[in-house]
Amino acid sequence: MLMYANDVLLQLLFALMPFVLFNIYYRDRAVTYSKRFINLTCTVCLLLSMTFPSSVQDGFIFDIRYVIMFFGMVFGGMATGLILLAEFLVYRILLGGDGLLPALVIVAITYPASVLLSILYCRSDHRKWISFAAGIVFSAIPMGVLLVLERPYMLKHLSYHLLIIPVQNCLGIWLLLTLFHKAISDKELYLNYLQNEKVETIGHVAASLAHEVRNPLTAVMGFLKLIRDGSVPKEKIRYFIDISLDEIKRTEAILSEYLSVSKPALQSRERIELGLQLDSVIDIMTPYANMNNVTIERLQAETEIRIAANPNEIKQLLINFIKNGIEACANVSKGKVSIHLDRDNHHARIAIHDNGVGMSQGQLKRLGTIYFSTKNNGTGLGLTVSYQLIRSMNGTVSVRSEPGEGTKFVISLPVSD
Ligand code: ADP
Numbered sequence: 029m030l031m032y033a034n035d036v037l038l039q040l041l042f043a044l045m046p047f048v049l050f051n052i053y054y055r056d057r058a059v060t061y062s063k064r065f066i067n068l069t070c071t072v073c074l075l076l077s078m079t080f081p082s083s084v085q086d087g088f089i090f091d092i093r094y095v096i097m098f099f100g101m102v103f104g105g106m107a108t109g110l111i112l113l114a115e116f117l118v119y120r121i122l123l124g125g126d127g128l129l130p131a132l133v134i135v136a137i138t139y140p141a142s143v144l145l146s147i148l149y150c151r152s153d154h155r156k157w158i159s160f161a162a163g164i165v166f167s168a169i170p171m172g173v174l175l176v177l178e179r180p181y182m183l184k185h186l187s188y189h190l191l192i193i194p195v196q197n198c199l200g201i202w203l204l205l206t207l208f209h210k211a212i213s214d215k216e217l218y219l220n221y222l223q224n225e226k227v228e229t230i231g232h233v234a235a236s237l238a239h240e241v242r243n244p245l246t247a248v249m250g251f252l253k254l255i256r257d258g259s260v261p262k263e264k265i266r267y268f269i270d271i272s273l274d275e276i277k278r279t280e281a282i283l284s285e286y287l288s289v290s291k292p293a294l295q296s297r298e299r300i301e302l303g304l305q306l307d308s309v310i311d312i313m314t315p316y317a318n319m320n321n322v323t324i325e326r327l328q329a330e331t332e333i334r335i336a337a338n339p340n341e342i343k344q345l346l347i348n349f350i351k352n353g354i355e356a357c358a359n360v361s362k363g364k365v366s367i368h369l370d371r372d373n374h375h376a377r378i379a380i381h382d383n384g385v386g387m388s389q390g391q392l393k394r395l396g397t398i399y400f401s402t403k404n405n406g407t408g409l410g411l412t413v414s415y416q417l418i419r420s421m422n423g424t425v426s427v428r429s430e431p432g433e434g435t436k437f438v439i440s441l442p443v444s445d
């Protein structure tokens with residue numbers, strides 16, 4: 029029996045492929061698998077598994093074709109199942125041999141069975157048992173058919189079909205489905221974290237909002253008291269009211285900025301003026317900077333710079349970088365974050381420079397990878413999200429940092445004229 033170990037292990041290796049490919053291809057992406065991915069990996073898997081099958085007699089080949097079809101149906105749907113069926117039929121006919129006829133009879137029975145099993149699998153709570161049952165069914169049907177059509181072959185290789193094939197199928201299904209499920213649920217967890225990261229960032233910043241709202245309120249309250257007590261000359265009343273209105277308007281603007289940033293983002297892109305977005309982000313971040321005794325400085329070349337982007341995403345991105353800059357300066361004296369917006373040829377350049385703690389070489393290397401954070405209440409997701417957003421806009425980001433000196437991020441995004 030050990031002589032079949034090679035074959036079985038090879039088939040199990042193929043069964044691992046979707047899991048491995050998923051982890052490579054989707055590693056740093058903020059999306060989960062697509063049907064196209066499933067179709068493609070299953071097609072390649074099926075091809076490999078049928079090219080290097082296990083066999084005890086020329087013309088009769090056994091591989092994990094039904095396992096792959098079952099997996100394809102579960103994750104890709106019935107269309108994937110049909111693609112794989114077509115691929116199998118074409119390839120099996122090309123391979124030919126004495127086993128061809130039984131193979132066609134077997135697929136005529138097994139295919140509908142795996143459709144049923146996959147539907148059952150998707151609806152049931154007892155997935156383990158159903159996948160085990162599928163492994164058994166995929167081994168038993170060929171046995172039955174061969175017993176009828178190729179009795180001498182079957183009787184000669186009974187032990188192979190009783191022991192090796194069911195192990196191959198059951199282990200294959202188990203590996204393929206459990207590992208892939210695990211990879212997907214990890215991904216979902218990660219996507220969830222990313223979603224929360226936005227809320228968390230805005231939550232940190234919002235704590236400083238209280239101060240910002242309080243100042244104008246105090247001013248307005250003072251004016252109202254003065255007016256009520258009649259201690260304001262008539263000609264000055266209008267002036268006081270105007271100031272109060274300005275203060276209230278400003279507060280209102282800041283509040284609606286917060287609300288717009290914390291709202292779930294729409295996916296749409298539009299042409300936006302980068303300078304305006306930056307202004308509103310600075311409005312949002314100034315209270316946070318004040319709270320940390322950090323000043324924000326903004327420099328911009330005169331021209332308008334327009335890019336095609338989602339305004340919400342751009343704000344989130346800028347907030348992440350500026351927030352990091354402020355936090356890096358929290359414990360240095362005269363902390364300053366300067367933001368410089370300009371344009372070189374076809375790119376908008378946003379430089380965010382702070383004179384904070386800086387980073388070591390080791391830290392720089394890990395920048396932008398998931399969960400890397402040196403802060404007590406950090407999530408290590410801010411830059412991961414930001415890097416992803418930049419990449420999705422065909423932009424680039426570079427960083428220079430010196431421990432104790434400060435850090436400079438330069439984000440470059442294609443302009444839209
Ligand atoms: P978080 O801010 O939650 O820690 P981020 O992904 O925003 O997560 O940042 C990851 C890490 O990168 C930070 O913990 C910090 O160590 C480092 N970092 C990012 N920006 C700066 C900066 N401007 N100066 C110093 N270190 C920084």
Ligand code: MG
Pocket residue numbers: 348351352410411
């Ligand atoms: Mg951060």
